[in-house]
Amino acid sequence: MSTETHGSAPARPLVMSDVAARAGVSHQTVSRVVNGHPNVAPLTRARVQRAIEELGYRPNAAARALVTGSSRTIGLVTMNVNQYGPAQTMIGLEQAARVAGYSLSVAIVEGAGVGTIAEAVDRFVGQSVDAVVVHTADLEAVAALGALDPPVPLVAVQMGGEELGPTVTVVQEAGARLVVRHLLALGHTTVHHLSGPEHSMESRRRVEGWRDALAEAGAPPGELWHGDWWPSSGYEVGTAVAARIRAGEPITALFAGNDQMALGLMVALHEQGLTVPGDVSVVGFDDVPGAPYFSPPLTTVRQDFAELGRRGVQLVLARLAGEDCEPDQVQPLLLVRRSTAGPRR
Amino acid sequence: MSTETHGSAPARPLVMSDVAARAGVSHQTVSRVVNGHPNVAPLTRARVQRAIEELGYRPNAAARALVTGSSRTIGLVTMNVNQYGPAQTMIGLEQAARVAGYSLSVAIVEGAGVGTIAEAVDRFVGQSVDAVVVHTADLEAVAALGALDPPVPLVAVQMGGEELGPTVTVVQEAGARLVVRHLLALGHTTVHHLSGPEHSMESRRRVEGWRDALAEAGAPPGELWHGDWWPSSGYEVGTAVAARIRAGEPITALFAGNDQMALGLMVALHEQGLTVPGDVSVVGFDDVPGAPYFSPPLTTVRQDFAELGRRGVQLVLARLAGEDCEPDQVQPLLLVRRSTAGPRR
């Protein structure tokens, strides 16, 4: 009747020898069929496959892992998954892993404590994962990764940062440069920057790109603030900046470290009676799904987070295959929308 | 030198007998210490523990899983984790699982295809997870869950929906009721609703709550549209609605199925020259981190997603302990901000 269980009792320990008995072969032949070994007679293979289906047999992963030494699982250590970028990266990772026949075990750590990450990696090692991917933007965390040296491949998927060891990176500097050039080309004298937390490599790299692009263009250095990625920090800075603009300071271009902060920034600016981009141009970073619907639609830098995840898995597979693998990079893309314009003369 | 490896070679297969040899006991005694069995002499225990630390021994999870039949892993089938709610729920789940000594294996399915979910559950069963948690808002998906009958406990964590089997639910109707009452109390004649996708139970329940609350209050039924959760669908509806308002239709209160759609809605309204809440009040659902910084700050319903996840794990643990467990519910909370006001007379 049911498609699941042609045989008898469904939910009882069903092992390889049961299938073997039914197909009239040895358990080893069943193993060969299950694992797709070449040297099995087509007829036998068919018979075994039928027995497997009829019985609804599923190989025991633990037993297999024990004898092969591989659990076909990748451990992911991540954080801030309630933010768009990290979540999207995780999706990319999970899908690539699944396609490659691996399952994904996830540890979501809070804060970026080095110890916390080490602990999570350690748990994964205990779980016999085949590899660990650490997704972080934290400077210290990445630095500490080198010292970890777990018995399995460890690859870092990060938002900017040094390229020590196997690493996939979004080239943050390039994104920041894109922003500065765009704003300068519009006629702004300089660009000020509301960065993310100081210990975030991601922020730091963007700061570097921003500063360098400004210097290259011969523009005077802009002012730098630090936020915490959330809209509230953008709001605070925006309120302060608005006051200064109304007091006559020539601040016309603001580059926020992510879209959320840009949002807070713009709201504060509006509340203080300033218009975007009329009085001041604002640029974000990330291209979250809501960005085109901010008021005004936000000019921002798109990062392909999912691609980052996919490349992470590629790197893992390469390491697992014993290949040497070079650090990999993903390029960001500037999306010009309506929050930027030339400065009011 | 290193804190990790006092002994010799670090990254080689280190097994229980190695520890046993070093401590001068049998491997079984080591097993007893590792698993915290009571009947071990304190002195022996200490000796074994020291040996474990010196060697940096970690028990092999696969071997343990093979013999105990439990992998101490929970499988999570989820979707849309790039949205705030599902991501937050996952965080709650992961942390509760970790605290309980379980690790979390994640499958992120696309769309809500019943087959896709069944497949994911199946993969988890093959991985010998101890239990599966399915987090979905899809109607068909949940309906199909009952037919799945995997050999391990399966609990649903959902956003509204029937309470068949072990389930944790956010009471969506209650949230919608809160919204309608608030708007009606402000003096609006009726409330219109931009719901999520039709097959989403979450949406459906909110629709029910909205409709019931309206009926209870004797208000005329409002109009109903369906969006896809993203700002763009709110924007489209907003544009159409704005035109009708300007044509004289008395639409004054809009309830969006989530904050993102509310955002799109408000942007469209503004673009068409209408003010929120001056011309029309808008309410969202979820309380995403950016909501207080929308323009205007959004009145919305907070759902405690993380709590949902935590309860999900509780339910799993109860099932695993063989306890009977009743469906559990989490109550939502209305946050009144600045996107709602009385109608313009």
Added chain:
DNA sequence: ACCACTGTTGTTAGCGCTAACATGACCGCC
């Protein structure tokens, strides 16, 4: 007809661990 070879199957051992039982040591008590 024989041999070397390839292809198919079965047999055996063992992955690292825990559960169950077996063994002693030691205790107090009649």
Added chain:
DNA sequence: GGCGGTCATGTTAGCGCTAACAACAGTGGT
């Protein structure tokens, strides 16, 4: 002093699977 009882430990078996080897076809070349 011997006897049931508890505790601390060791011994044995086996979880379900795969790898290595053994065994036996069949095949074609000489």
